[in-house]
Each structure stands twice: as C-alpha cells, then as structure tokens.
Amino acid sequence: MKKRVLAAVLATMMAATMMAGCGKSETKSEAKKDSYTIGIEQFAEHGSLDNCREGFLKGLEDEGIKEGKNLKIKYKNAAADMGTAGQISDSFVSDKVDLICAIATPSAQSAYNAAMDKDIPVIYTAVTDPVSAELADKDGEAVGNTTGTSDKLPIKEQLEMIRKMLPDAKKIGIMYTTSEANSVSAIKEYESLAKDYGFILVKKGISTTADVSLAADDLLSKVECITNLTDNTVVSSLPTILDKANAKKIPVFGSEIEQVKLGCLAAEGLDYIALGEQTGKMAAQVLKGEKKAEEMNYETIKKPGFYVNKKVASNLGIKVPDELSKSAVESFDEITASKKTEK
C-alpha cells in the first residue's frame, strides 16, 4: 500500500513539474516586447544542423537580438523521432513562445502543424524542398505563418566545377539513402543535368549505415569520381567512403564546407553557418514586427562558395585550375579528423 501511495505522489509530482513549467514561461512571454522567447527545435544531432543553429543565433545577434540580453532560448532536440518532435512543437506552442525556429524538414512540418492556428510564426532552415514539404506554394510564397531558408544544393555549379577539375571524367557516382526525400529530389535534378556537362550518372541507393561499405566498393568499381549530397546517412559514414576512395585514387567531391575539411577534394556548396545567419536575420525581421512570416518568400543560400582541400588534391595528384583556386572562399591545407575538432 505504501508503494502505491508513493506511485501516486510521484505522478502528482510529475504533473506539478509540468504545471510549474507552464506557469513560469507564460508570465515571461507576456512581459514587455523588448525581450523575446524563441523555441529552437532541431530534428537530430548532426554537424550541419548544429551549424545552422549556431548561425541562426549569430544572425539574430547581428540584428541586436542577443541571448541573455533580450532573448531567451529554449533549445530542444527530437533525437530523430517524429513523436518526440510533435511533443516538442506542442510544448513550444503551449509555452506561447514568440517564434519557433525549426531545423530540418520533419521538425519544420511538425512545428508548422502545431502552430498553425495559434499565431506563432515558424521560421525553418535546412529544409531542402519547402515546396514539396508543403511549407511554400509553387511560387515560393508562404502557405501560412511560416517561412525560412532552404539548403537546396547548387547542383549546376557543382557539376560545372567538377567538369573544370576533371576535364576527362565520364562517369560520376552518387550514393544516397532511398528513404531521405531530400536526397531523392537532388538525385532527380542530377539526372536531368548530368548530361549537359557530359557526365553519365551512376547512382547507388542504400537503406542504412550498414550498407555504406558494400555500396561504396561497388560504386568505386564503376566510376571515375564521386559527388556527395547532404544525405544524412552517407555523410555520417563519409570517413568509410573516403578511405576506400583514397585507396583507389578516386576523387570525392563534397556538398558543403565540413565535408571538404574532412577530406573531400572540393565542393561548390553550402556553408550551414551562413545559411543559419540568413535565417536568423529573417527571424529578426519577424520578431521586430517589420514583416510577417507569411509575407516572406523562402530563401536559398545567396551564392554558393567554392571550397577546396589542397592536401587532398596533392594526394590524388590533381591540379586545381588557377581560375578555381583563386575564387575559393576557403581552402584547407590539412585533413581534419573529425567534424567537431575545431569547436
């Protein structure tokens, strides 16, 4: 009997903590509008997504909205679970935050769903295709009180760059996860553009991290170079692919700055911190009341940057054309062991 009482007490305590949480935050958000509360909801732990978040805070700071000064941040991570993402969105809505920042497509959809009728703007980032995610209509206009930035790959520029680096290459390989909607749509675009640059596309679909090693062996036996998407599964296993490619002296191109640091030859790609900053500035406009989220079209990164890893180039015996190396936003002379080492 005693234990049953204990269980009841525990349950009451749990309910009380939840209630306490509600009360606290409500009074805070009702305070004067010279300070803001933002709920940041990130779908998973991931280098690029972490960079987005970092850039987002930087972008807000540039606009005079600084954490600790006039900004309160609630950061939650859904650990790649849809159910948890839904609960996080609902908790932000019931806390009546001033704005929700959602990082990655599933989080953006869940935040938009929760905030739909509640007059809380949702600013998303790292959503590759807001149109097919139904967050924007065909013309890029917002479908509701939501806008943000897309991390769509600059595929044309990437192909152009690869052509310049490897004038003789014919077959280009891409590995992607069949269950990632972003990768599937990028593959489609590669398919339609590859022949314009004289490439034959060899694609290799995988379902889990466990397939990467076998798929890489197969792909490397068929192609002269590999290019990456922002595919989560493939990017997390990048070291495996790079090891195998290096052994065969096959160059691997990246899709964003972190991959080049890790040992990809070059990328005409995204800097997620810059993307986050751009998002942060959009959020600042909404917070200050200059614009409403529903009036803003979603944005893509303004200009892709060229990143090159000189160490990798010399290992592979590839000479980077002067024209390209001059235009490089950043070039690296060493291969970083892990994504996180510099932070």
Place this chain on the structure above:
Amino acid sequence: MDFIITILEQGLIYAILALGVYITYKILDFPDLTVDGSFPLGAAVTAALITRGMNPYLTLPVSFLAGVLAGICTGLIHVKCKVRDLLSGIIMMTALWTVNLYIAGTANVPLFSRDSIFKNDFLIGIVPESMKSYVTLIVVLILAVVCKIILDLYMNTKSGYLLRAVGDNETVVTALAKDQGNVKILGLAIANGLVSLAGCVFAQEERVFEISMGTGAIVIGLASVIIGTSIFKKISFVKTTTAVIIGSIIYKACVAVAIRNFEPQAMKLITAVLFLIILVISMERKTKVK
C-alpha cells in the same frame, strides 16, 4: 492545460498501438517486431489515400486491413516456414520499409492542406467554437475506447479464448482439436491491424507521413504495456486493456517531463530512468504483498 491535452492526445494514439503489442507480447507471448513496420504502414496507406482524395474516415478501416495483411504475413512466415518468432518479425519489418516507400511514393508526404479525421467540414459544422481545442482529444479518446471495448468483447468470444490459450498453454488448443498455428496468425493479424490503425491516426494528427516514424515504435509499445500491467497488477477491477491505455499515457508523460525540464541531450536517459523508477516501484509492491 494545453500541455496535459497534448500528453493525453499522444498517449491515446499510442495506446491503440500498445493494445496491439499487448496481444502479441502478453497474450501470445510472441515478441513481434513487425510493429516498427506496420505502424508507418498505416501512415503510408493513409497518406496515399488522403492525397488521392479519399474520405479520411475510410482510411481507418483500410489501414487496419493493411496491418492485418502484414500480421498475416508475419504469421505465415513463422507458422508455415517455421522461422523463429523474433526473426519473422524482423523479416517483415525490413520488407515493410520498402513496401511503405512504394505505397507512399516518397519518404515524406505532407498532408497539411488535406482534410483529416480531426479537421473536416463535418466536424467544423457540429463542434461548437468553445470545444475547438478539444476536438483532437475527443476523437482520439473515442477511437482508443472503441478499440478497447471491441478487443474486450472479442476476448470473451470462443475465438478470443483460444487466442489466450495459445499463449498460456498450447496443448490445450491442440486438445480442443484446433490448429494453434492458425490461432497465432489470427492474433498477429489483429495486433498489427491495431498498430497500423495507430499509424493512420498518428499521421493525420501530425499531418505528415515520414518513413522513419516507425523507428522505435515497438519500444514505446512494450514500455506502455509493461508500465500499465505492472502498475495495475493487483487492482483486479481494472481491465488489462484499460491498464495498457493508461500505461501509454504515463509513458508519454515521462517523455513530456523529460522534454520540458532537462537538457536535450539527456532526454532519452531521463525517459529511461523514469521508466525504470515506475517499474521498480510496482515490482517491489508485488514482493511485499507476498
């Protein structure tokens, strides 16, 4: 208050899944991993049908049937091909991943602009303004309770008795001149039908289908069943099915508390600890009573 409503909504949706897991895990004594595939199966079927303009209420029986088929397949693999229970579930779960991708078309199908069982002209017509924020909760509550009642009624039929007998004592079934293999297949079919139904409801509540939404569904189901049954073990007037539903709500409350009060990185650990505390409390009570 919004917060409590969310927990109840989520808890009741997953309660339908937990009822399915209860049939396989507690009644049939069959660790059925098909759940990780049949949960998104229901969602995929729902997404495919709703985007083609089908009435959202009709997706409920269709999803249930899709789950029944998945369950029958697991059952056939286990009973007819004589594959071990755990493995046959794994085989079906793996196969369903691809099936789900085919059914839905892509890995992510948004349903924002579509009608759902929670938001359609009929409901807007009959629900008064003041009740609007409770619509989802009421619909989910009705669904969960209906599932529970039908399941309770079924368990008291002859076929239901046989189902329970297979888990407890297989020879009884054989002695009654019934094929215990068929009874197992039936149990798996009903269980996965319920799981798939939960996936259908979840997809409409979140208004999106995502291929990865089934990952870990079996864990949530098992946790709900175990929490529910061990808390109410000694309270005989509470039916096990009710206990399972409450277990699911308690599990979701644990997750909610973890989300609210702790570092994002620590969330899974906190959920695990809360889960453990509840289990230990209810187990200690059992030994004391003896």
